[in-house]
Amino acid sequence: MNGRSYGGKTxxxxxxxxEKILLDTGLELFGRDGIxxxxxxxxxxxxxxxxxxFYASFDSPEAxxxxxxxxxxxxxxxxxxxxxxxxxxxxxxxxxRFGLDRFLARMQNPHIARVMxxxxxxxxxxxxxxxxAYVNELSSLLVSVKRQIQPAECCDDALDRxxxxxxxxxxxxxxxxWYRKGYQTPKQTILDASLHIWLSALGIRDT
Amino acid sequence: MNGRSYGGKTxxxxxxxxEKILLDTGLELFGRDGIxxxxxxxxxxxxxxxxxxFYASFDSPEAxxxxxxxxxxxxxxxxxxxxxxxxxxxxxxxxxRFGLDRFLARMQNPHIARVMxxxxxxxxxxxxxxxxAYVNELSSLLVSVKRQIQPAECCDDALDRxxxxxxxxxxxxxxxxWYRKGYQTPKQTILDASLHIWLSALGIRDT
DNA sequence: CTATTTTGATGACACGCGACATCACATACT
DNA sequence: AGTATGTGATGTCGCGTGTCATCAAAATAG
Numbered sequence: 419m420n421g422r423s424y425g426g427k428t429x430x431x432x433x434x435x436x437e438k439i440l441l442d443t444g445l446e447l448f449g450r451d452g453i454x455x456x457x458x459x460x461x462x463x464x465x466x467x468x469x470x471x472f473y474a475s476f477d478s479p480e481a482x483x484x485x486x487x488x489x490x491x492x493x494x495x496x497x498x499x500x501x502x503x504x505x506x507x508x509x510x511x512x513x514x515r516f517g518l519d520r521f522l523a524r525m526q527n528p529h530i531a532r533v534m535x536x537x538x539x540x541x542x543x544x545x546x547x548x549x550x551a552y553v554n555e556l557s558s559l560l561v562s563v564k565r566q567i568q569p570a571e572c573c574d575d576a577l578d579r580x581x582x583x584x585x586x587x588x589x590x591x592x593x594x595x596w597y598r599k600g601y602q603t604p605k606q607t608i609l610d611a612s613l614h615i616w617l618s619a620l621g622i623r624d625t
Numbered sequence: 626m627n628g629r630s631y632g633g634k635t636x637x638x639x640x641x642x643x644e645k646i647l648l649d650t651g652l653e654l655f656g657r658d659g660i661x662x663x664x665x666x667x668x669x670x671x672x673x674x675x676x677x678x679f680y681a682s683f684d685s686p687e688a689x690x691x692x693x694x695x696x697x698x699x700x701x702x703x704x705x706x707x708x709x710x711x712x713x714x715x716x717x718x719x720x721x722r723f724g725l726d727r728f729l730a731r732m733q734n735p736h737i738a739r740v741m742x743x744x745x746x747x748x749x750x751x752x753x754x755x756x757x758a759y760v761n762e763l764s765s766l767l768v769s770v771k772r773q774i775q776p777a778e779c780c781d782d783a784l785d786r787x788x789x790x791x792x793x794x795x796x797x798x799x800x801x802x803w804y805r806k807g808y809q810t811p812k813q814t815i816l817d818a819s820l821h822i823w824l825s826a827l828g829i830r831d832t
Numbered sequence: 833c834t835a836t837t838t839t840g841a842t843g844a845c846a847c848g849c850g851a852c853a854t855c856a857c858a859t860a861c862t
Numbered sequence: 863a864g865t866a867t868g869t870g871a872t873g874t875c876g877c878g879t880g881t882c883a884t885c886a887a888a889a890t891a892g
Contacts, residue, residue: 421867421868422859422860422861422866422867422868423859423860424858424859424860424867424868424869425858425859425868429868432868452747453661453747454660454661454747457848457849457850458849458850458851459848459849459850466870467870468869468870468871469850469851469852470852470869470870471869473850473851473852478850536746536747537747539743539746539747539801540659540660540661540743540744540746540747546805550802550805553798553802576810576814577814577817577818577821580799580802580810580814580815580817580818581818581821581822583798583799583802583818584795584796584798584799584818584819584822585795585822586798587794587795587796587797587798587799587801588791588792588794588795588798588822589791589794590794590797590798591760591790591791591793591794591795591797591798592787592790592791592794594746594794595757595760595787595790598753598757603783603787607783607784607787608787610784610787611784611787611788611790611791612791614784614788614826615788615791615792615795615822615826618825618826618828619821619822619825619826621825628837628838629836629837629838629889629890629891630889630890631837631838631839631888631889631890632838632839632889636838639838664878664879664880665879665880665881666878666879666880673840674840675839675840675841676880676881676882677839677840677882678839680880680881685880
């Protein structure tokens with residue numbers, strides 16, 4: 419056998435448990451201090467794991483940050499998608515409202531907000547790839563929504579893709595400023611501003 | 626006299642000349658490698674100045690980055706404002722188009738784009754303050770444009786401020802992705818996408 | 833000419849870093 | 863039982879960093 423069990427846990431279980439600890443610690447540290455102030459030593463001190471186990475899972479703090487980002491991106495995706503699917507029968511305006519609301523609720527966690535909007539941008543090539551992939555994914559989702567509203571006309575694919583990117587940037591900046599000012603503004607205001615821009619850009623009459 | 630002249634230059638002249646060299650070098654290094662990979666030693670090696678002169682002007686690489694940011698922000702402001710004022714007679718749509726065009730032209734310099742959209746966000750409290758100030762300034766400008774179009778109705782100041790922030794975020798993300806993909810997309814496409822979002826969000830009929 | 837200031841080059845110091853090695857102890861297998 | 867493997871604590875290595883001190887050459891001032 420290649421891996422002996424220990425403490426009642428199989429090798430894989432221990433490995434995954436450690437990975438989860440590292441991911442949680444990473445979210446905490448990156449979200450609190452920023453990646454510029456995080457080192458392998460600090461991660462290990464905070465997580466009470468030896469560097470051996472850090473290197474077993476990740477090559478560098480940057481790699482850990484990317485993993486944290488991917489985990490949170492997936493969580494957000496699941497939550498928002500669930501909200502969208504649960505409101506498929508309602509008018510598109512309400513559907514988007516519920517989706518954005520769940521998104522903002524998630525972003526009300528300052529650590530998540532910081533990692534998703536700030537730190538991922540300064541952790542090298544791999545981080546850029548992930549962010550681009552995620553932004554493009556969201557952008558495509560938006561384009562498909564727009565297509566559902568205006569199926570025939572306005573079919574400039576390239577342009578619409580960039581409009582989608584711009585609308586993602588809208589959310590990003592709103593979340594960033596919201597976070598930076600300590601969430602003093604009510605979520606509803608941020609939601610209203612987002613919705614206003616999104617609906618008008620998608621050609622839906624504002625309510 | 627407190628400062629002796631040297632090489633035909635007064636003390637103040639030499640000081641300012643060195644500061645300019647440091648700002649130029651900073652833009653080059655921050656824009657090429659990112660602040661995470663820049664140190665006092667590297668700045669000095671690249672600029673051929675001793676660390677004594679670096680510390681005479683700035684406390685840290687972060688402080689230099691902030692100074693670079695402020696210089697470029699002012700340059701952008703001057704250029705965009707000039708474009709706006711030169712087209713005050715034209716319809717608002719065209720005015721905004723010219724302003725955005727000058728803005729994008731500036732952002733076509735990859736070093737400027739990187740510093741303005743990425744690096745400034747991860748250089749500590751002081752950098753955050755500058756970015757917030759700049760974003761709020763631009764946001765206010767947008768709000769005043771909207772006020773000029775719809776003076777009476779829709780007077781929710783708080784909401785409009787956040788809409789302005791969101792629209793700044795639009796530009797930011799568009800520039801970021803444009804830069805990240807090596808400016809392969811024509812400037813005109815980025816401009817069209819920006820304008821589409823801006824005009825619709827400001828309640829101006831799209832052309 | 834001489835004294836003072838400015839400049840450039842170099843070295844020194846303590847510190848935190850990534851990365852790896854060592855060693856004693858705990859648990860698991862046979 | 864005894865052997866093999868997992869685990870945690872600690873130490874060590876070279877490196878780049880921020881910061882400061884030193885020293886010789888160049889230019890200015892009186």
